[in-house]
Amino acid sequence: MVEGQQYEDPGRPKVEAESVDFWYGPTQALFDVSMSVPARRVTALIGPSGCGKSTFLRTLNRMNDVIEGTRLAGRILIDGEDVYRAGTNVVALRKRVGMVFQKSNPFPKTIFENVAYGPRIHGTRNRAELIEIVEQSLIRAALWEEVKDRLDASAMGLSGGQQQRLCIARALAVDPEIILMDEPASALDPRSTARIEDLIDQLRVDYTIIIVTHNMQQAARVSDFTAFFFEGRLIEFGPTKQLFTTPTVKQTEDYITGRFG
Amino acid sequence: MARSGSAGSFGPTGRLPGEIGRAGFPSLWKMFAIGGSTWKDKAAAVLLRAVASTSILIVLLIFLFLGKEAAPLAAGPGIKSLLAERWVPVSFQQVRFGLLPLVTGSLLVTLLATLFTIPFGICAAVYVAELAKPWERELLKPFIEILAGIPSVVIGFFGLVVLAPLVKDLFGLSSGLTALTGALLLALMAIPTVISISEDAIRSVPESYKSASLALGASRLQTLWKVTVPAALSGIIAAIMLGMGRVIGETMAVLMVTGNAAVVTASPLASVRTMTATIAAEMGEVPFGSDHYRALFWVGIVLLVATFGLNMVAQRVLKKHQER
Numbered sequence A: 001m002v003e004g005q006q007y008e009d010p011g012r013p014k015v016e017a018e019s020v021d022f023w024y025g026p027t028q029a030l031f032d033v034s035m036s037v038p039a040r041r042v043t044a045l046i047g048p049s050g051c052g053k054s055t056f057l058r059t060l061n062r063m064n065d066v067i068e069g070t071r072l073a074g075r076i077l078i079d080g081e082d083v084y085r086a087g088t089n090v091v092a093l094r095k096r097v098g099m100v101f102q103k104s105n106p107f108p109k110t111i112f113e114n115v116a117y118g119p120r121i122h123g124t125r126n127r128a129e130l131i132e133i134v135e136q137s138l139i140r141a142a143l144w145e146e147v148k149d150r151l152d153a154s155a156m157g158l159s160g161g162q163q164q165r166l167c168i169a170r171a172l173a174v175d176p177e178i179i180l181m182d183e184p185a186s187a188l189d190p191r192s193t194a195r196i197e198d199l200i201d202q203l204r205v206d207y208t209i210i211i212v213t214h215n216m217q218q219a220a221r222v223s224d225f226t227a228f229f230f231e232g233r234l235i236e237f238g239p240t241k242q243l244f245t246t247p248t249v250k251q252t253e254d255y256i257t258g259r260f261g
Numbered sequence B: 001m002a003r004s005g006s007a008g009s010f011g012p013t014g015r016l017p018g019e020i021g022r023a024g025f026p027s028l029w030k031m032f033a034i035g036g037s038t039w040k041d042k043a044a045a046v047l048l049r050a051v052a053s054t055s056i057l058i059v060l061l062i063f064l065f066l067g068k069e070a071a072p073l074a075a076g077p078g079i080k081s082l083l084a085e086r087w088v089p090v091s092f093q094q095v096r097f098g099l100l101p102l103v104t105g106s107l108l109v110t111l112l113a114t115l116f117t118i119p120f121g122i123c124a125a126v127y128v129a130e131l132a133k134p135w136e137r138e139l140l141k142p143f144i145e146i147l148a149g150i151p152s153v154v155i156g157f158f159g160l161v162v163l164a165p166l167v168k169d170l171f172g173l174s175s176g177l178t179a180l181t182g183a184l185l186l187a188l189m190a191i192p193t194v195i196s197i198s199e200d201a202i203r204s205v206p207e208s209y210k211s212a213s214l215a216l217g218a219s220r221l222q223t224l225w226k227v228t229v230p231a232a233l234s235g236i237i238a239a240i241m242l243g244m245g246r247v248i249g250e251t252m253a254v255l256m257v258t259g260n261a262a263v264v265t266a267s268p269l270a271s272v273r274t275m276t277a278t279i280a281a282e283m284g285e286v287p288f289g290s291d292h293y294r295a296l297f298w299v300g301i302v303l304l305v306a307t308f309g310l311n312m313v314a315q316r317v318l319k320k321h322q323e324r
Helices: A053-060 A090-096 A111-121 A127-140 A160-172 A190-203 A216-222 A240-245 A250-256 B025-033 B039-075 B079-083 B100-131 B134-149 B152-171 B179-203 B207-215 B220-231 B233-249 B252-257 B275-282 B291-323
Strands: A015-024 A027-037 A042-046 A070-078 A097-100 A178-182 A208-212 A225-230 A233-239
Touching: A015 A053, A027 A053, A027 A070, A027 A225, A042 A053, A042 A216, A053 A070, A053 A178, A053 A208, A053 A225, A090 A097, A097 A160, A111 A127, A111 A160, A111 B220, A127 A160, A160 A178, A160 A190, A160 B207, A190 A208, A190 A216, A216 A240, A225 A240, A225 A250, A233 A240, A233 A250, A240 A250, B039 B079, B039 B291, B079 B291, B100 B134, B100 B179, B100 B220, B100 B233, B100 B275, B100 B291, B134 B179, B152 B179, B152 B252, B179 B233, B179 B252, B207 B220, B220 B233, B233 B291, B252 B275, B275 B291
Parallel strands: A027 A233, A042 A208, A042 A225, A097 A178, A178 A208
Antiparallel strands: A015 A027, A015 A070, A225 A233
């Protein structure tokens, strides 16, 4: 990975969490999480199962709102604006903050319709424009060459790795600024995983990417910054290289050296 | 391909390649033969197969007996007499056995009822499955099921006493016994079925589709209409077809409220006579073995073929939708 020194002036953070607490009903899942995610970089969230990393990820596009009985305290700022402020337009927020899920979840529609879905619901009606967006999104997701001759075929016929890239293309099609990825390669074979990682490497230039992963090698390979979560708390956050070579907290060291997790 | 045939590659299950994918009776047989092949297992398999085949046998027998009773009409007035334009089975001048008014009557009532059923049934199913709060669902579902179970004669009473006068006043007619009245009643009977089955289909759409849509910035309603309902469409179509099946075969309620005038019409406000109502009303009084009796069996055959056709179309639509 790139040297940590390069990030001395990453500019204004894209995403800032300020003392975020989060509850599922009576159960508290996040405790006082504060962190600043730099723009146009890849930030990895690591930690053992149930440490709150996915929950934290889902607070950023308010996908936890869908679950009943959840509650958040603290602030989450994107470009300095609190996304939990009353009156926030969740639709606009989710257009800016795209998401790729753990299990690829294309719609049972054609490849074209999958990618065109987002632009359509946001009001793009012009057919030529849609075709252009679909093509560009698929090119960016490194899937175009494989599917350009069968855009009208069902997305369900694609392989697991292709489906996941299709989901990335679908997220890119609404032109987001931030892309959240929740263990995007955990259900894929090593070759497909490598393709997804290559893709993340290409996308870092234009997007702020936050990726949850169980796989520490993956975090080391793809990310510029890493955050280590444990039992709902953010234990350590820093440039990936530094966190993996000279962690400052004992728990981080124990986790990355495989003593638990 | 050549590799799969090589020695020792029986696949992970250790079965011979030929065993996989064999469908129908042999696999049914195997299914019950699992765990040994004692005479008990074999007997059980034979018995189950016999029970399972009964439905095929019954359908064939029904066709056979309908045909047997209907066929002799050819010797009397002839099959061609069924194509006449009027149904006058009892007359001092000339009897006519034209099925046209009965077929159009059934068609009109069925189509109208379907027209009411589809939007109402789907919207209600969507509400119960996706939008209703848990306590609302708990309250609604039993009522929908009760509605589905009301005997059609009782619904017919309701039609006669409440609906028919309403239609009469609303459209300023001399009689409220019209195709529209019948269609409304039939819709009332079909809607609970459509709601129940559509609701199951909608609820079985994976949560991951909805999450994907919401994460793209779609509203809840957009997600519903553009992702959830299309994904459940095969189930919804099956529900509608089942509802239509009930509508086309329903007898008692239409007999009571459609007025039973055997005329060819496309007007919802005219009185019509359906195939089912004709059979029900006339079968009890017809002389056994008469031409009229034979003609009624022909009505039954047409009805059966229509239901068959409907089922086949439904299967076709379902299959086509699943392939996509």
